[in-house]
Amino acid sequence: MPAADRPDLASTWARVEALAERSGRDPAEVLCPERLSRLCGVDPTLIPRVVAGTAPEAPLCLRVHRRFLRLRATRRDKHGREWSLAAIAEDFRAPGASLGPLNAGTGLPRLGHAAGVQRFFGVYAGFLLADSQCAVERALAATAPDAGQGGAPDLERLSYLTGMPPRDIRLTLAGAPPRLPLKEQVHQRFEHLRRTRLRADGQPHSLAAIAQSFDASGQSLTRLARGEGLPNLAAAAGIQRFYGVDGGFLLADDTEALAGALAGIEHELETAGRNAENPMLAVLRAHDVRSIVTRAGRLSPAGWKSLADHLDDLLAREGVLGRPGAGPGRTHRVVVPDDRNAAEGGAP
Known part of the structure; x- marks a missing residue:
């Protein structure tokens, strides 16, 4: 996300502290680094430096590797053991060996495999990809204990934030989100970004300009633009960074994308004196439990x-x-x- 458009984390931190106090919560508990770390994947010792803007950003390969190891260390099976690579990969019909380079820190997983790992552990779709500031921003938004509640949803704004057409948002709110194959979903959201986030002259950014931002050629995005294939993980991270969107924008399923957008909007509203409500509750209510x-x-x-x-x-x-x-x-x-x-x- 461009620096000019990103929230000041120190101000966000202070705002959440004040909201915690007004709601009778202990700010130290609400903003516990270990708790925030579980939400965002950033090492708890780094969180104060991320908030202060002094933490170095690790290369993508190292960042993804560290967060994968953290998932395995903190989200164990029912016997308290780390999940095996085979058990994780089996969940998305891949061999355990395909996660070997990710576990060893010697390579990045395929985009579909990254989506599968995040789904397996029940974390948000950008968990492995988001840079530290994005990750902490998300954790702080999810942690705010007194976020306000809005009225009827602004479908156009939600569409802009999630990459979902308004019709799909209505379906998702009704508890019947469309189930698109990952390839089609990523293609549609990429086209949404090109259509809604334009250059200063009102024209879409070229594939060459997007790819150049992460040292690739425009041809590397041609198949994605045609809906014929998935980008690799580094390209997906580069696209999302270019457009200044959340690290899970291309990967989040509709329910998660919508819940994240609603959480952000509620956090912006932050009306003091109202009882907090988890933004996921509205989505959960829509399902026929x-x-x-x-x-x-x-x-x-x-x-x-x-x-x-x-x-x-x-x-x-x-x-x-x-x-x-x-x-x-x-x-x-x-x-x-x-x-x-x-x-x-x-x-x-």
Whole structure:
């Protein structure tokens, strides 16, 4: 993001401190470096320097490598062990060896593999790519305990922020987000950037100008512009940096992109004295949770146990506490009902 357009992190930090105090929260807890680090992937020891603007920015390959190692170290399986490369890669139908260079810090993953790693660990789509300031900005926005609430969504603004057409935003708010293949999604959002972020003369930036910003040729973006292929990870990072958008702009699925835009808008509004509400709650409400619970309620006890085990795995890799007995430090409780409770739609 161009420096002139980026928020002053020190001011943002002070604003979040004030919001925390007004809401009765301990600012030191809200802005704990370890907590922010889990949200953004930046090493907790670096966060004060990032806020002060004095932290050196690591090369992309090293940054992605460090964040991948941090994901494996902080988001473990239900037994408290690091997820194996094979288990992570299996989730997106790739061999574990394909993540070897990423784990060793000797190379970047393919764009689809980066998307798969982030989806596996339940982190936002730019987690591996975002530069430190972008990452901390996002964490601070997500941490603000007293963000204001707006009225009806401005579809055009949300479209500009997310790269989604207004029709898809309506569908997403209604709980039925379109499911595009990654290649088509990245192509559409790239074209959205070229169409909505123009040169000073009102014309789209050329492929050559975009590619030159990250020392590549315009031809390297031709297939992406035609919708015929995915860019590599370095090119995706370069495109997003060129246009000053979040490091996950090309990769975020519609629900995540919309939730992120809503979080940013709520943070801008920051009306003191209102109760905070997680911006993801509005998106979650749009999904038909009751039908999921009803269907799960018809499972046998063995089916409930299988579902509980699956949820433990999912919660563990996203860094959320699981149920008792599922592994060290787990506290979340999943109840396996008897047959009668299951038949009556008993919820976990």
